[in-house]
Amino acid sequence: MGVLIMCRVCKTKVPMDNMRYDDNGEDLICNDCYNKRHGTYVAPKSTAPEKRVVLNKPTERTRHEDDFEKKQNEDKVTFVCEKCKFKFSRKSGFPVNQCPYCSSTYIKEV
Ligand SMILES: [Zn+2]
Numbered sequence: 001m002g003v004l005i006m007c008r009v010c011k012t013k014v015p016m017d018n019m020r021y022d023d024n025g026e027d028l029i030c031n032d033c034y035n036k037r038h039g040t041y042v043a044p045k046s047t048a049p050e051k052r053v054v055l056n057k058p059t060e061r062t063r064h065e066d067d068f069e070k071k072q073n074e075d076k077v078t079f080v081c082e083k084c085k086f087k088f089s090r091k092s093g094f095p096v097n098q099c100p101y102c103s104s105t106y107i108k109e110v
């Protein structure tokens, strides 16, 4: 701990925690230089907590929404899209004129 190592690129002395090997597996360089080379942010372990970004899968989104709505439900009307057969439900009285999945207007009440 507390050991400073000189970056092979910018010659700055940096704590070991803020260093990493370049892609050749030999040169120790500082995170700044690594980021400049590779464009990926590497957070120093000591400071920033790791953030995980969960990416939405766009194609599955409407189906999950639909499941969620069914669980909540009291007064729901189920519709089915004539074109893609996608089923979804909306509050009764809520105007439905488009399939949320394929945007088709061929909607039938089930
Ligand atoms: Zn450097």
Ligand SMILES: [Zn+2]
Pocket (backbone or CB within 6 Å): 081, 082, 083, 084, 085, 086, 099, 100, 101, 102, 103, 104
């Ligand atoms: Zn549809």
